[in-house]
Amino acid sequence: MPTKPTVVTTRAELITTLENQRDAHPQQLIGLVMTMGALHDGHLSLVKEIRKHCEYVVVSIFVNPTQFAPGEDFDAYPRQLEKDVELLETVGADLVYAPTPKEVYPNGEARVTINPGPTATVLEGATRPTHFGGVLQVVHKVINLVRPNYAIFGQKDAQQLALIRQMVADLDMPVTIIGAPIVRDPDGLAMSSRNAYLTPEQRAVALNLSKALHAGATTAEQGGTREDILKAAETVISEASAATDSRAPLVLDYIALVDPVSFQPVEHGSAVLAIAAKVGTTRLIDNHLVEVK
Numbered sequence: 370m371p372t373k374p375t376v377v378t379t380r381a382e383l384i385t386t387l388e389n390q391r392d393a394h395p396q397q398l399i400g401l402v403m404t405m406g407a408l409h410d411g412h413l414s415l416v417k418e419i420r421k422h423c424e425y426v427v428v429s430i431f432v433n434p435t436q437f438a439p440g441e442d443f444d445a446y447p448r449q450l451e452k453d454v455e456l457l458e459t460v461g462a463d464l465v466y467a468p469t470p471k472e473v474y475p476n477g478e479a480r481v482t483i484n485p486g487p488t489a490t491v492l493e494g495a496t497r498p499t500h501f502g503g504v505l506q507v508v509h510k511v512i513n514l515v516r517p518n519y520a521i522f523g524q525k526d527a528q529q530l531a532l533i534r535q536m537v538a539d540l541d542m543p544v545t546i547i548g549a550p551i552v553r554d555p556d557g558l559a560m561s562s563r564n565a566y567l568t569p570e571q572r573a574v575a576l577n578l579s580k581a582l583h584a585g586a587t588t589a590e591q592g593g594t595r596e597d598i599l600k601a602a603e604t605v606i607s608e609a610s611a612a613t614d615s616r617a618p619l620v621l622d623y624i625a626l627v628d629p630v631s632f633q634p635v636e637h638g639s640a641v642l643a644i645a646a647k648v649g650t651t652r653l654i655d656n657h658l659v660e661v662k
């Protein structure tokens with residue numbers, strides 16, 4: 370029977386708890402799962418997966434202001450710490466770090482920041498130019514505090530995962546990064562805390578993202594070229610956009626077929642077929658790994 374995780378909200382408590390844990394169990398491997406809370410089965414799958422590698426699992430729950438631009442959904446982002454802790458108990462997390470923004474950024478805006486480099490300028494980075502700088506800043510900070518052996522991130526945020534791997538390699542961070550597959554609802558919609566924003570009509574329209582990826586992936590399996598794959602995915606979205614009404618408008622940001630490391634366009638080999646679109650005011654992302662023959 371899993372026990373309730375210990376919840377700490379300050380850096381001092383986090384450090385002391387981890388010190389005590391390391392003193393008592395020096396051989397234990399420590400795993401880190403970073404989240405913004407409003408947990409769903411996708412997040413819980415990360416905890417279950419990292420448990421296979423580590424005896425002690427730390428989960429951070431923090432809606433990180435530096436990765437949101439003005440006008441994005443920082444204030445509206447769902448917050449439900451108590452429920453999250455209950456969910457984490459079911460998968461056996463040991464320690465939850467749930468700090469306030471003041472605790473993470475005690476001096477307000479940091480003087481020293483991380484430049485995420487060229488991979489952060491395309492796709493998500495083109496639409497959200499300050500996003501990945503904020504993500505890498507908080508990931509770097511929490512990894513420094515927890516000093517985990519392993520940290521796990523979802524393929525759902527494929528560009529983020531690639532950038533975290535680049536940061537860990539380029540800044541010689543002593544942690545092993547694990548990537549975890551996308552968890553979907555039975556109808557194919559990729560799980561996301563932001564799905565809670567969708568009305569039932571919008572949720573039905575949002576299914577077109579995974580349908581478009583599926584169409585692209587099927588074309589890839591049948592030996593289609595880069596152009597064929599993109600066209601198959603784009604057709605699903607353009608037909609769906611034309612069919613939707615004002616209550617659930619679907620507006621595509623991008624469909625792209627890119628290298629899984631650089632996120633630059635690719636013609637052949639392993640690729641990420643990535644999509645971003647707004648359904649109403651909710652921005653959703655999804656992706657599928659494909660082989661372009």
Ligand code: AMP
Nearest residue numbers: 403404405411522523525526551552560
């Ligand atoms: P978030 O709370 O959205 O910042 O996500 C925290 C972590 O969970 C990130 O590593 C995400 O990639 C991962 N994640 C989010 N949604 C899913 C999903 N549907 N399947 C697997 N991992 C996910």
